[in-house]
Amino acid sequence: MSGSASEGVALGAVPGIAAQSGPARRVRSLRGLAAGFGRAALPWALPVAVILLWQAAASLGFLSSRVLPAPGDVALAFWRTLNDGSLLANVLVSTRRALIGLAIGGGIGFALGIANGIWRPAETALDSTLQMLRNVPHLAIIPLVILWFGIGEEAKIFLVAIGVAFPIYLNTFHGIRTVDRGLVEMARVYGLSPAALFWRIVLPGAMPSILVGLRYALGIMWLTLIVAETIASSSGIGYMTMNAREFLQTDVVVLGVLAYALLGKAADSLTRAIEHRMLAWHPAYQGRRAGLAS
Amino acid sequence: MSTPLTAFGDGALTSPRPPPPAAAGARCGAHITLGGVVKAFGERPVLRRLDLAVPAGQFLAVVGRSGGGKTTLMRLIAGLDGATSGRVAVGGEIVTGLQSQVRLLFQDARLVPWQRVLGNVGIARGPDWRHAAARALRDVGLGDRGREWPLVLSGGQKQRVALARALVSRPSVLLLDEPFGALDALTRIEMHRLTERIWQEHRFTTVLITHDVAEAVALADRVVVLRQGEIALDIPIDLPRPRREAGDPAAAALQARILAAV
Ligand SMILES: Nc1ncnc2c1ncn2[C@@H]1O[C@H](COP(=O)(O)OP(=O)(O)O)[C@@H](O)[C@H]1O
Ligand SMILES: [Mg+2]
Numbered sequence: 001m002s003g004s005a006s007e008g009v010a011l012g013a014v015p016g017i018a019a020q021s022g023p024a025r026r027v028r029s030l031r032g033l034a035a036g037f038g039r040a041a042l043p044w045a046l047p048v049a050v051i052l053l054w055q056a057a058a059s060l061g062f063l064s065s066r067v068l069p070a071p072g073d074v075a076l077a078f079w080r081t082l083n084d085g086s087l088l089a090n091v092l093v094s095t096r097r098a099l100i101g102l103a104i105g106g107g108i109g110f111a112l113g114i115a116n117g118i119w120r121p122a123e124t125a126l127d128s129t130l131q132m133l134r135n136v137p138h139l140a141i142i143p144l145v146i147l148w149f150g151i152g153e154e155a156k157i158f159l160v161a162i163g164v165a166f167p168i169y170l171n172t173f174h175g176i177r178t179v180d181r182g183l184v185e186m187a188r189v190y191g192l193s194p195a196a197l198f199w200r201i202v203l204p205g206a207m208p209s210i211l212v213g214l215r216y217a218l219g220i221m222w223l224t225l226i227v228a229e230t231i232a233s234s235s236g237i238g239y240m241t242m243n244a245r246e247f248l249q250t251d252v253v254v255l256g257v258l259a260y261a262l263l264g265k266a267a268d269s270l271t272r273a274i275e276h277r278m279l280a281w282h283p284a285y286q287g288r289r290a291g292l293a294s
Numbered sequence: 295m296s297t298p299l300t301a302f303g304d305g306a307l308t309s310p311r312p313p314p315p316a317a318a319g320a321r322c323g324a325h326i327t328l329g330g331v332v333k334a335f336g337e338r339p340v341l342r343r344l345d346l347a348v349p350a351g352q353f354l355a356v357v358g359r360s361g362g363g364k365t366t367l368m369r370l371i372a373g374l375d376g377a378t379s380g381r382v383a384v385g386g387e388i389v390t391g392l393q394s395q396v397r398l399l400f401q402d403a404r405l406v407p408w409q410r411v412l413g414n415v416g417i418a419r420g421p422d423w424r425h426a427a428a429r430a431l432r433d434v435g436l437g438d439r440g441r442e443w444p445l446v447l448s449g450g451q452k453q454r455v456a457l458a459r460a461l462v463s464r465p466s467v468l469l470l471d472e473p474f475g476a477l478d479a480l481t482r483i484e485m486h487r488l489t490e491r492i493w494q495e496h497r498f499t500t501v502l503i504t505h506d507v508a509e510a511v512a513l514a515d516r517v518v519v520l521r522q523g524e525i526a527l528d529i530p531i532d533l534p535r536p537r538r539e540a541g542d543p544a545a546a547a548l549q550a551r552i553l554a555a556v
Contacts, residue, residue: 186404189372190459191394191418200417204408281408281443 069251074258077251086240091259094229094236097153098221098263101160106217109165110210113172118202123173130169138162139227151232156225163224164217171213175206208282211275218267226260323351323499324385324395324466326371331380333366340366342523343380350466353493353500355514357507357552363523364503368469371501372398384467397460398469401476403452405444405459412440415458423462430458434488450481454488461492468493470502474509483539486512490535507552511545512537519555527555 051071057063058070065073081087112130116123138159149155179202187201229238237256244252279285326348333341340363348354358364369375370382373392382389384396405414416427431437434454444452453473460468470489474482490513493500504510510517511531519527529551533544 182400182402182404183406185374186400187406187417189374189392189398191392191463196419200409201406204406207408279408281445283445 065250066248067250069254073251074254077249077255081240081252081255087255087259090235090237090240091263094225094238095263097156097229097236098160098225101157101225102164102217102221104157105161105163105165106168106214108161109168109213109217110172112165113169113210114176117173117176117206118198127173130166134166134170139224142228142231146232151234155232156228156236159228160221160224163220167216167220168210168213171209171216172206175209175213176202178209179205207278211271211278214274215268215271218271219264222260222264222267322466322497325350326467326499326501327381327383328370329381329383331370331382332378333363333370333375334378339378340523341370341377344523344525346518346525348499348501350499351497353502353513353515355502355504355510355517356520357504357510357517357556358520359556360505362520364520365471367520368398368471368501368503371467372396372469394463395465396467396469397463397465398471399453399456399460399473401472403444403449403456403473405452405455407443407445409444410440411436411442411444411447411455414444414455415440415462417459418463420463426462427458430461431455433461433492434458448481450477450485453477453485457489457492461496464496465498467499467501470500472503472505475505482509486539487536489513494535507549507556508540508545510552511548512539517548517552519552521556527552 054063054068055071058065058068058073063070069077078087112126116127116130141162142159145155145158149158183201183205184197187197192200225236226238229236230242233239233242237259241253241256244250244256276285326346328344328346331341331344331346332339344367356364356367366375370377371384371389373389373396376390384393405411406417409417412424412427412431415430416423420426428437428440431440434457436451436454436458439447439451439455444455447455456473474485477485486509489500489502502510502513511533514531516528516530518525529548531548533542533548537545
């Protein structure tokens with residue numbers, strides 16, 4: 001260690017080492033530690049302030065619990081539903097519906113996107129029909145879906161599948177059609193078989209667009225599920241909140257909203273992780289070194 | 295047999311022939327012959343009754359203005375397009391589609407961004423491709439860059455990788471479509487020396503397309519000027535190798551003759 005004056009920042013980052021040094025350094029390191037803590041805490045300041053204000057307004061009686069429950073009550077509701085197992089059960093039911101719907105609808109959308117993207121006759125036969133169907137808002141057919149399936153699992157899974165299929169289809173199709181023609185030509189010149197051309201050039205080239213479709217589909221997936229569970233269900237987070245509404249348990253309603261938000265966030269983080277893995281070659285996903293070099 | 299991927303299948307006449315049984319042992323060059331070749335896009339003729347014979351192992355440069363039909367000529371030799379009339383043959387065989395003995399370098403390197411450098415060089419895979427690709431990379435002076443993504447390489451390095459990719463299958467014909475046009479002057483000279491060295495080692499027939507007359511005179515055994523779809527000049531370059539990039543009066547005289555014809 002050189003002991004120069006420029007250590008404030010570095011010491012803030014390694015407080016354990018700094019604490020063993022002389023008293024002057026200790027003061028500086030404490031200041032650095034406080035600065036580091038401040039930087040980390042700053043983004044949280046506003047939400048924490050809002051929650052404190054909200055709690056205060058509720059405690060002082062400005063905010064009726066019929067309009068909005070106090071944060072403390074939501075926390076209590078969380079604890080209560082966690083202990084009686086209903087929260088976890090409902091979250092699992094909802095997650096299961098979401099994932100099955102995504103697998104079915106996403107699988108169909110992906111397969112259609114691939115088929116129409118690489119095979120002209122399929123596009124000619126299917127694309128205009130799909131474009132027409134795409135314009136039907138899938139939530140508008142909820143009454144029909146209830147008539148067909150009742151309020152069982154099939155209804156929710158069907159709606160989610162329909163909802164996610166189109167964004168995945170469109171982005172897969174678009175991704176495949178916009179693969180660099182020069183690369184495809186190069187691959188043919190270098191003797192790649194049709195299968196190798198697909199796996200090594202076409203699919204990876206379409207992947208950025210496919211992942212955009214996936215992220216979009218995940219948003220639609222949760223939205224569809226919320227609506228479907230709220231209207232016609234006897235389990236799941238949506239059912240939990242509608243049930244709570246009948247008993248004026250606004251704390252449980254807010255808890256359900258939070259649960260949806262967290263599930264949505266988790267899905268988004270997962271796609272981000274997938275993007276970082278699949279698009280590691282892409283300049284936008286590379287480290288600083290690569291970014292500077294190009 | 296009908297292959298899928300029809301959305302991409304507009305260019306080539308047929309799918310490529312299977313690669314040769316063993317990549318061992320360098321093939322020597324194959325001769326190229328064009329007889330009365332006409333190529334028209336719609337009503338507009340781009341090549342008008344072209345006759346050209348390139349002996350095996352020759353380094354030919356084709357010079358011409360932009361839009362003069364140079365790339366079109368190269369695509370015919372590669373089998374990427376068919377001639378409107380006339381015949382194109384490589385190694386005595388009429389070209390009907392892509393050929394594994396012909397490799398080409400595009401002006402843009404056309405590296406696959408999601409394959410590492412080594413994966414790009416061995417893009418056709420095949421038996422023991424890693425060794426073959428690593429050897430080709432060493433050949434172009436990039437032996438230590440196999441693990442990199444192509445997007446971090448400089449323009450000259452990308453063309454080196456593309457050259458290595460072309461060398462892996464030991465082609466008998468190498469077609470170069472203005473591959474050095476986008477490079478800075480120093481890198482271009484480096485690439486000239488590299489291309490010349492590799493050509494001297496492998497002895498494949500080389501067709502270099504360029505609009506740079508100095509480049510043509512520095513590298514080629516023979517220069518052909520393509521003007522409005524016809525051969526306007528066809529001269530041998532008898533300068534000894536290795537050649538100087540600048541300052542040779544004999545080369546300057548040749549350049550002047552070619553420029554007058556372009
Ligand atoms: N696929 C095509 N369809 C129509 N015209 C083309 C096509 N390819 C090339 N051409 C035309 O042929 C002419 C020669 O093009 P090209 O061979 O690329 O010239 P060069 O490589 O010498 O610059 C140009 O006028 C170009 O517009
Ligand atoms: Mg050209």
